[in-house]
Amino acid sequence: MKRYLFSLLLVAFLAGCSSLDVKTDFDPHYDFSAASSYRWASESELHPNDVLKSNTLVKKRLMASVDKAMAAKGLVKTADADADLVIVMHAGVKEKMQVHEVPNPQPHLYPRRGYYPGWYDPWWGIHDTTTHVSYYDEGTLVIDLVAPAKKELVWRGVGVKPVKSYKDQSKQQEAFDKIVAEILADYPPGAQP
Template identity: 35%
Template sequence: MKWWLIVASVVLVGCAGVPVDTDYNTDYDYAAVSSYAWLPRPEPGDDVKSAELYNDLSHQRVKAAVDQQFRARGYELVDSADDASVLVTYHLGLEDKTRIDDFGSWYTHFGYYPCYHCVGRPGFGTPYFHDDDLWVRQYQENTLIIDLVDPKTKQLLWRGSSKRNQPRLETPEERRLFVLETVAAILEQFPPGRQVSK
């Protein structure tokens, strides 16, 4: 078995829980896709967050992950857009988010809720009520969108996207694997109707 088939199998197992949305042109014959070419890389905007997202390292990771997935399907990477079945580009996003969880007052979970404040609740030694438990969590949501474009009409043919909570990524290898897992999950849905063996 070739090395990239082993890697693809491992990644597909890992990306089973990655959320993915797709949309596509239902009139296009996706079975005719045999090659692809890259559109010019996205350029960063003027803000700091865009510059952080669209850098050479992130571009190399996304491009390498897409190339690996397409190569595993037998799609040929070509230099000229005139020779390609489809054109490929991507978009990145990173948004600060806040999540508020309301676990209710003491009586809604008394007896089984893993309560860290129960020392001040009835039955725990102090005779007074606490207000509802509100847990506030701030996190970053990472978005990756992959677009496939018709080289002749320049119209969008297929779009796959994933929004994920951005984990703490401390090393280049962790960042590479996060991108690879996300790209694999998105392109698992291409072409439309593709059946992936489990």
């Protein structure tokens, strides 16, 4: 029973850790209500070491998710150089380590072979835990909106989440749609969801 309860708590903890952490920032002097169109940044405007440059399949799916979210907000995608906003999307992946210390269920109360608990037990106390170490990849997706006239960043959304592998492309696209929608939820600033 205790093992089952521990497993259940561990799964709940890991599920809680996998939620998307979103942060946004914006220029309070920019008039977001005047923006009605956008275009994607050209290859020359992108960072050369971006993870998305080397994985074009993921990049296309993320771009489709952004296009869908921007259309839902009333912005029109255009290829014109005079678009109101330029979207620059970049990503990165970092290996992270997670350490869990779990208390053992009072092993000093159970006799070990040749040992009977008595007045002194050197293994009782602070050493009464088990440490579990796991490694995972954490992905960061940054969506920048740039005002092309001034070439200034006017809005930034950042989402951080553990990376998950998908066997099914449609499930990956659904996950990307949800992630991008969460990142762009606060665009335009001050808008009611």
